[in-house]
Amino acid sequence: MRDSTPTAPLSSSIGDYLKAIWTIAGTGSASTKEISVRLSVAPASVTNMLGRLQEQGLVVHERYRGASLTERGREEALRLVRRHRLIETFLLEHLGYSWEEVHEEAERLEHAVSDAFTQRLAEFLGHPDQDPHGEPIPTAEGVLEPDVSFPLSEAQAGQRVRIFKVSDEDASALDYLGERGLVPGRLLTVREVRELDSVTTVEDEGGESHSFGEALASSVFVREHTGQT
Amino acid sequence: MRDSTPTAPLSSSIGDYLKAIWTIAGTGSASTKEISVRLSVAPASVTNMLGRLQEQGLVVHERYRGASLTERGREEALRLVRRHRLIETFLLEHLGYSWEEVHEEAERLEHAVSDAFTQRLAEFLGHPDQDPHGEPIPTAEGVLEPDVSFPLSEAQAGQRVRIFKVSDEDASALDYLGERGLVPGRLLTVREVRELDSVTTVEDEGGESHSFGEALASSVFVREHTGQT
């Protein structure tokens, strides 16, 4: 394993590929198709890029079998995830961005900021350990709190749950939920999980009832609630 | 000549070329060499890029004579200058950056932020009309206040002047001056401008005396002071 290019800073394309693989597969392996869909890039381009990523020691690619991150690849991905989430936090809490706009801006800025910037931004924000939709923010050392949340669509009737995070992929869902106060931290009681049409009904702390179709219920992630408050 | 690409967003290279021409020549024309030195790029690459910029209607290039910005080119350059200066202001005033670090970070970020970001950042900062070293910030409409300041090296003995801006090109000079409180806004009385060795001596409001060699005196820009305070 040659110690490839000393540390040529990685391009934004490379960064986005690494993040995509991490998001799709975590520690497992992501297929060419999945990556190509997520990045809106032709499959052939993915194959080509995976070759280069492998040469740089960032992924391991088994032909026709998909690619998985090496330790270095994972570190790189988490560095970007950290930046992305800190930037989103800043945009939302200090610049008055809406959910609609935030993700796209962060997707670009994450590649342009330095480590020093990230460090200082974290300080400015008071070293948050999660972003405004509840996703944990990896530490500067690349440690990411394991996630034990599950989508509301997999909850069971009668269960008491707390909203833990809301998927940031769908901006209109975020806005809809935000308006109803269905944000991370909110306590819910699951009233019904109807197999028939995949509708989940919950009651919030104020006694308000909310129904979620499949799409919504699978983008709201919760944790089982035990204990008070 | 097809009606050039509707509005493909300009690359960061292109942006840096436009800014370089603007800085070197303003409304006049910049030579291949000057641009190549400023951007640390081979002269041949500059010639090549000027060709493309001309096709895109951003500059006019006369072979062997240099290039000047078109109206569109100037607008683009000023948009970047606005972003650059707003970003520097933010980094200095809110993230605790030192002069050393600020310029480089802004040089990258200026290409990654959106117009929406710029707009909101300006609000966040209270719509400053100059950055922390006194450079005017172009408005969102691309209007830039004309600059009537001159380098301290061209002041005359006895003159009362106010520090207006400090060149941001030389970080160590900035630090030196900053430590002594010689920042924009400061009022000075010119005591001596010695031709012999190009040393300028001034007295500040607190009665402190400061001497500037050629290098320093030409990176401190002042305006004549009339009136009180």
Add this chain to the structure above:
DNA sequence: GACATAATTTAGGTTAAACTAATAATATGG
């Protein structure tokens, strides 16, 4: 187990933005 379908890779381009080396134009100063 053969085949249709879907996923993947290969082959062959393109474009932006650099580079080096060679050549040409301009500027200078004696």
Add this chain to the structure above:
DNA sequence: CCATATTATTAGTTTAACCTAAATTATGTC
């Protein structure tokens, strides 16, 4: 006003990142 130095352009490559079309491999179904 010409020789020389400086500046600029041309020609030919390189690299990253994408593309399309064609060929190949895997997979799930009858």
